[in-house]
Amino acid sequence: MxxxxxxxxxxxxxxxxxxxxxxxxxxxxxxxxxxxxxxxxxxxxxxxxxxxxxxxxxxxxxxxxxxxxxxxxxxxxxxxxxxxxxxxxxxxxxxxxxxxxxxxxxxxxxxxxxxPRRLPGTPAHVLRTLDDALALKDRLGPGRTLAVVGAGFLGAEAASVAAGLGTHVTLLEPAPVPLAHAVGEDVGRMLAQAHFDHGVDLRTGTGVSEVVPGGVRLDDGSVVEADTVLVAVGxxxxxxxxxxxxxxxxxxxxxxxxxxxxxxxxxxxxxxxxxxxxxxxxxxxxxxxxxxxxxxxxxxxxLGAQRPFAPVPYFWSDQYDLKIRAYGYLRGHDEMRIAEGSLEERKFTAVYRTGDRLTGVLAAGMPPKTTRPWQQAIAASTPWRQATSLLEGAAA
Missing domain, CATH: 3.50.50.60 (FAD/NAD(P)-binding domain)
Incomplete structure (x- = not known):
């Protein structure tokens, strides 16, 4: 109809x-x-x-x-x-x-x-609505402590802002490397180091079983104390x-x-x-x-247009002094390579392969124009071999 x-x-x-x-x-x-x-x-x-x-x-x-x-x-x-x-x-x-x-x-x-998904136990903050943001904002500042459960993009952004306001932040993530499933282990480790460099107590490989009064209980039974808890687990x-x-x-x-x-x-x-x-x-x-x-x-x-919706997805994230932009579908990728810059300097462009095709690009600390050719290549379903030859040509 x-x-x-x-x-x-x-x-x-x-x-x-x-x-x-x-x-x-x-x-x-x-x-x-x-x-x-x-x-x-x-x-x-x-x-x-x-x-x-x-x-x-x-x-x-x-x-x-x-x-x-x-x-x-x-x-x-x-x-x-x-x-x-x-x-x-x-x-x-x-x-x-x-x-x-x-x-x-x-x-x-x-x-x-x-x-937002929630955790068992004492009610905790989540971050989805304006009321959520305003309620959490009132709990941040010098002398305050915050436990963030989940180091995905939302948890990482909140941890970044809270640390910038002088809050002591503990960031808890069950995976060995934050966001590895989405951006790859190398980029994930770079993002983890950014947390460390800004004074955030990032603990990877750390599961949380429940929120308790005054903090969170970890899977091993220990408790991380915090004035405020933010649950950002998807x-x-x-x-x-x-x-x-x-x-x-x-x-x-x-x-x-x-x-x-x-x-x-x-x-x-x-x-x-x-x-x-x-x-x-x-x-x-x-x-x-x-x-x-x-x-x-x-x-x-x-209204009857019947045109397939087939975009190249785009997202961005602000973490500390990093501006991250990405195009494509990075989740479940098979390979990541640095096309320009370096992870150590936190100024780079990374490209991603899924199967035999170029499927994603992510840039951090780089001007927007650096991703445009890659975005166009993704939209054109460029084979990875062709994308790799472009990388090799640029390196030469």
């Missing part, structure tokens, strides 16, 4: 993906009723700054909204902020809200994102409300290469698992750029 320009469209998720979908629908000529449902009371706002500028105090909350109220008003949306979706009937074309309201639709875009896609809908759920809402989960139903952003034909695999990407791009693609395809 393809929605017409006058159909009733419902977007569940007042997020970057949901907003991008709403704007695209209007831009592409959709004049029918358009409902935007979000479980937070706020209009769509930007999340990446929460673990960076918001947490550090560099930005006030009023810098986070993605659009002005006038921009939102121009979209002529039926906004349902602070209203949780608890179910949908694809057969009947309705979304059920927690207050008992049923919202009818002809086309549905699911953009409900993810929520996320779960918000798909429970889709249970029983007939839609396929498997670590996200399963979609095809067009981001379609069923006729007239599309997924976008962190919650969507779709087949990216460029990388010949199913993926679910939790990055801001992908959310906006997939929101736009889902909206166009709902």
């Amino acid at each position: 393809t929605a017409t320009t006058t159909s009733r469209v419902v977007i569940v998720g007042a997020s970057a993906a949901g907003l991008a979908a709403a704007e695209t629908l209007r831009r592409e000529g959709h004049t029918g009723p358009l409902t935007l449902i979000g479980d937070e009371p706020d209009a769509p706002y930007d999340r990446p700054p929460l673990s960076k500028e918001t947490l550090s105090g560099a930005w006030s909350p009023d810098r986070l909204p993605l659009r002005t109220q006038a921009d939102l008003d121009a979209l002529d949306l039926d906004t349902r902020y602070g209203r949780e979706a608890i179910g949908t009937s694809v057969a009947e074309g309705t979304v059920l809200l927690a207050d008992g309201t049923e919202v009818p639709y002809d086309g549905l875009i699911v953009a409900t994102g993810v929520r 996320s779960r896609p918000n798909t429970e409300w889709l249970t029983g809908s007939g839609l396929t759920l498997d670590d996200g809402l399963v979609c095809d290469e067009f981001s379609a989960a069923a006729p007239g139903v599309y997924g976008a952003g962190d919650v969507a698992r779709w087949h990216n034909r460029l990388f010949r695999t199913s993926m679910r990407i939790e990055h801001r750029t992908n959310a906006a791009e997939q929101g736009m693609a889902a909206a166009r395809n709902l």
Whole structure:
């Protein structure tokens, strides 16, 4: 089923993906009723700054909204902020809200994102919403102690900000090398050294069993004491409300290469698992750029464009004085090579192979232009042998 320009469209998720979908629908000529449902009371706002500028105090909350109220008003949306979706009937074309309201639709875009995983025991801080960031910010500063569980990008960014504010930070990671599964062991060790150099007590190979009053209990039974605990051990896609809908759920809402989960139903952003034909695999990407791009693609395809969504994913991370940028799909790669610069100086460009193809590039401490040729090569499905010859030619 393809929605017409006058159909009733419902977007569940007042997020970057949901907003991008709403704007695209209007831009592409959709004049029918358009409902935007979000479980937070706020209009769509930007999340990446929460673990960076918001947490550090560099930005006030009023810098986070993605659009002005006038921009939102121009979209002529039926906004349902602070209203949780608890179910949908694809057969009947309705979304059920927690207050008992049923919202009818002809086309549905699911953009409900993810929520943080938690640990057993005493409630601890997580970092997903503006309220989360503000609550954690109040606990940071000189003389304070923070235990961060999980040295992924979110945990690393929070540890970086907290250390910069004078907080004594203990960063706990069960893997031998942080982020090795994503960026490779060599780059992971470089990132680990950055933590050490900035006074963070990074402990790898260290599992946490539970949060306890005044700290966390490790798998060996010992306790790491801390005034505040931040749990950053990944996320779960918000798909429970889709249970029983007939839609396929498997670590996200399963979609095809067009981001379609069923006729007239599309997924976008962190919650969507779709087949990216460029990388010949199913993926679910939790990055801001992908959310906006997939929101736009889902909206166009709902209106009948039927163009495969096959981007080169992009993400960035700020840790201490390092600006990290990456393109492609690095997870599960088979090989990493340094194309330019050096890990020791923390100024380098690394390229990644999966199978027989170039599939990723990551740069740290380098200008943005250094990654552009590699991004283009990834988009062109460049064979690794050809990419290697380019490396060898540059070295010569």
